[in-house]
Amino acid sequence: FSSSTPIKATLFPGDGIGPEIAESVKQVFTAADVVIDWDEQFVGTEVDPRTNSFLTWDNLQSVLKNKVGLKGPMATPIGKGHRSLNLTLRKELNLYANVRPCYSLPGYKTRYDDVDLITIRENTEGEYSGLEHQVVKGVVESLKIITRKASMRVAEYAFLYAKTHGRKKVSAIHKANIMQKTDGLFLQCCDEVAAKYPEIYYEKVVIDNCCMMLVKNPALFDVLVMPNLYGDIISDLCAGLVGGLGLTPSMNIGEDGIALAEAVHGSAPDIAGMNLANPTALLLSGVMMLRHLKLNKQAEQIHSAIINTIAEGKYRTADLGGSSTTTDFTKAICDHL
Amino acid sequence: FSSSTPIKATLFPGDGIGPEIAESVKQVFTAADVVIDWDEQFVGTEVDPRTNSFLTWDNLQSVLKNKVGLKGPMATPIGKGHRSLNLTLRKELNLYANVRPCYSLPGYKTRYDDVDLITIRENTEGEYSGLEHQVVKGVVESLKIITRKASMRVAEYAFLYAKTHGRKKVSAIHKANIMQKTDGLFLQCCDEVAAKYPEIYYEKVVIDNCCMMLVKNPALFDVLVMPNLYGDIISDLCAGLVGGLGLTPSMNIGEDGIALAEAVHGSAPDIAGMNLANPTALLLSGVMMLRHLKLNKQAEQIHSAIINTIAEGKYRTADLGGSSTTTDFTKAICDHL
Numbered sequence: 138f139s140s141s142t143p144i145k146a147t148l149f150p151g152d153g154i155g156p157e158i159a160e161s162v163k164q165v166f167t168a169a170d171v172v173i174d175w176d177e178q179f180v181g182t183e184v185d186p187r188t189n190s191f192l193t194w195d196n197l198q199s200v201l202k203n204k205v206g207l208k209g210p211m212a213t214p215i216g217k218g219h220r221s222l223n224l225t226l227r228k229e230l231n232l233y234a235n236v237r238p239c240y241s242l243p244g245y246k247t248r249y250d251d252v253d254l255i256t257i258r259e260n261t262e263g264e265y266s267g268l269e270h271q272v273v274k275g276v277v278e279s280l281k282i283i284t285r286k287a288s289m290r291v292a293e294y295a296f297l298y299a300k301t302h303g304r305k306k307v308s309a310i311h312k313a314n315i316m317q318k319t320d321g322l323f324l325q326c327c328d329e330v331a332a333k334y335p336e337i338y339y340e341k342v343v344i345d346n347c348c349m350m351l352v353k354n355p356a357l358f359d360v361l362v363m364p365n366l367y368g369d370i371i372s373d374l375c376a377g378l379v380g381g382l383g384l385t386p387s388m389n390i391g392e393d394g395i396a397l398a399e400a401v402h403g404s405a406p407d408i409a410g411m412n413l414a415n416p417t418a419l420l421l422s423g424v425m426m427l428r429h430l431k432l433n434k435q436a437e438q439i440h441s442a443i444i445n446t447i448a449e450g451k452y453r454t455a456d457l458g459g460s461s462t463t464t465d466f467t468k469a470i471c472d473h474l
Numbered sequence: 475f476s477s478s479t480p481i482k483a484t485l486f487p488g489d490g491i492g493p494e495i496a497e498s499v500k501q502v503f504t505a506a507d508v509v510i511d512w513d514e515q516f517v518g519t520e521v522d523p524r525t526n527s528f529l530t531w532d533n534l535q536s537v538l539k540n541k542v543g544l545k546g547p548m549a550t551p552i553g554k555g556h557r558s559l560n561l562t563l564r565k566e567l568n569l570y571a572n573v574r575p576c577y578s579l580p581g582y583k584t585r586y587d588d589v590d591l592i593t594i595r596e597n598t599e600g601e602y603s604g605l606e607h608q609v610v611k612g613v614v615e616s617l618k619i620i621t622r623k624a625s626m627r628v629a630e631y632a633f634l635y636a637k638t639h640g641r642k643k644v645s646a647i648h649k650a651n652i653m654q655k656t657d658g659l660f661l662q663c664c665d666e667v668a669a670k671y672p673e674i675y676y677e678k679v680v681i682d683n684c685c686m687m688l689v690k691n692p693a694l695f696d697v698l699v700m701p702n703l704y705g706d707i708i709s710d711l712c713a714g715l716v717g718g719l720g721l722t723p724s725m726n727i728g729e730d731g732i733a734l735a736e737a738v739h740g741s742a743p744d745i746a747g748m749n750l751a752n753p754t755a756l757l758l759s760g761v762m763m764l765r766h767l768k769l770n771k772q773a774e775q776i777h778s779a780i781i782n783t784i785a786e787g788k789y790r791t792a793d794l795g796g797s798s799t800t801t802d803f804t805k806a807i808c809d810h811l
């Protein structure tokens with residue numbers, strides 16, 4: 138790719154603050170001379186019978202065709218029997234690995250310095266099976282499903298990621314002392330893959346201990362790979378270490394080279410349309426998308442501009458203690474380019 | 475009770491560092507003039523067929539008879555098919571609520587000041603059902619079981635605890651956006667109980683968000699009640715905020731007034747017998763046991779002596795950056811009484 142060939146990418150602006158922060162991404166990309174032909178997708182207003190979701194068949198086709206996309210926050214419309222939009226995307230597009238880097242932003246102080254963690258979450262099964270039953274009244278069960286297939290591919294992704302990103306260590310997070318069969322299978326897959334990467338240090342850490350150690354000393358960890366729910370929990374915990382989900386990007390990886398970058402924070406309906414939202418998480422997710430497209434130079438430029446704007450501290454949105462609007466913050470980033 | 479009537483209580487010294495830290499508790503209690511007639515229980519060397527565990531029928535009877543006890547760390551001997559000792563205790567004694575207070579120890583600095591949290595964990599079911607199946611090769615399932623009975627009793631315990639301890643707020647932690655039926659039932663029980671305590675502020679918090687907020691600002695929380703695995707995770711996270719499991723006590727509550735206080739850290743076989751272990755978690759668990767016995771004066775005396783010894787900083791064990799032996803640290807506490 139060169140920056141002058143327009144690349145087609147799906148864009149889900151999402152709802153709530155989604156359109157505003159998506160607009161910020163477009164402006165910053167344009168200012169950085171990144172020419173993306175955005176294929177904008179809006180979630181349906183009625184349930185599409187082909188997906189049993191407000192997410193339509195066409196929405197899904199767009200990602201499958203473009204193979205790359207960026208997604209803002211989407212709140213699932215209330216109503217029974219329809220799947221969460223986020224989960225529909227993950228399942229239907231087979232987005233099997235969710236990568237969430239969490240690193241301290243220079244200039245934005247939290248209790249922790251120099252955090253630099255990558256959580257890699259299995260994204261399609263586990264506790265998210267949706268299989269739940271009431272057996273007798275007052276006795277309910279949920280099924281956690283772990284498969285060798287999904288565990289192998291996420292483990293393989295994690296070790297390949299570690300290797301290609303110069304990372305030294307992969308920690309597999311589990312509770313196999315209690316769920317010996319499910320988490321045991323997950324660990325066995327990690328063991329098998331780890332054996333193919335002797336240069337990467339590999340360890341297994343029980344989830345409760347992992348959370349305690351992350352809070353005490355996050356520098357103990359590097360890349361973390363884990364089943365779905367543990368990934369949900371630990372990626373939020375890690376985000377908290379560096380300031381929260383408003384500052385952390387993510388990318389979902391599917392088969393056949395599909396990649397959907399995503400801001401995982403909520404749609405913040407209370408401030409929607411008020412030009413108050415912080416676009417950082419979506420911008421940094423956009424940077425991950427550019428790196429995936431091998432537009433590394435532009436990715437680094439944009440990344441530096443975001444980091445420097447926040448570090449400078451003159452333009453910050455309210456969630457970071459500033460009083461800038463979304464558009465002023467965006468303009469400041471463009472000026473840094 | 476008066477301090478001169480000997481009270482009978484079960485003591486499981488446990489293994490690894492267990493006997494050393496149990497000895498510390500005995501010495502401190504004696505120095506504080508607390509007369510306990512300890513009924514010492516040692517886990518069997520063979521599996522007891524009546525419990526299918528190394529924990530014997532007699533071990534369990536001791537707690538059922540005395541109704542109160544203190545437990546050190548126990549590592550489950552390796553071998554297939556035998557239940558974890560800790561889980562056997564919880565299940566067989568129906569220890570339905572696990573209470574873990576986490577508070578900043580004055581004088582022991584961490585990244586967080588003034589942490590003051592109580593996690594109350596459902597302790598008998600959920601993800602700890604032990605029900606796991608391989609359906610087809612490479613496809614494994616674990617069952618999470620949530621019952622109305624267990625959810626109601628732990629919710630009731632949590633709100634009663636909040637009320638009797640002057641707490642203002644109870645947060646029910648869940649993932650009902652994904653596990654609508656199981657965690658949904660848990661929440662419904664919390665809702666029902668909350669309605670009977672209008673003076674206690676009640677909120678529901680999704681577990682991922684809870685972990686992020688705990689890390690960013692633990693002062694947002696007060697009492698937290700949750701299903702088993704979330705309690706396992708969040709109580710360790712909270713312990714991490716104040717220095718780790720070596721400093722945090724716990725107590726398990728059963729039906730008919732049974733209470734088993736417990737240090738939840740590991741048995742640290744690497745330093746066992748070396749007079750290096752930190753007895754603080756077991757000592758503070760002992761203090762919880764004394765409060766349960768309404769020996770409040772002695773409980774407060776011992777509590778202050780522990781806190782003051784740590785705050786003074788002259789005698790600290792290696793895990794807290796000092797170089798004191800277990801016995802010197804214990805003696806320092808006794809001297810503070």
Ligand SMILES: CC(C)[C@H](C(=O)O)[C@@H](O)C(=O)O
Nearest residue numbers: 221223224369401651652682
């Ligand atoms: C919104 C919710 C269904 C989702 C999840 O649980 O995966 C979110 O927490 C996330 O991490 O993307």
Ligand SMILES: CC(C)[C@H](C(=O)O)[C@@H](O)C(=O)O
Nearest residue numbers: 314315345558560561706738
């Ligand atoms: C040792 C283990 C089985 C136990 C648990 O998972 O409950 C421990 O982590 C705890 O919190 O007491």
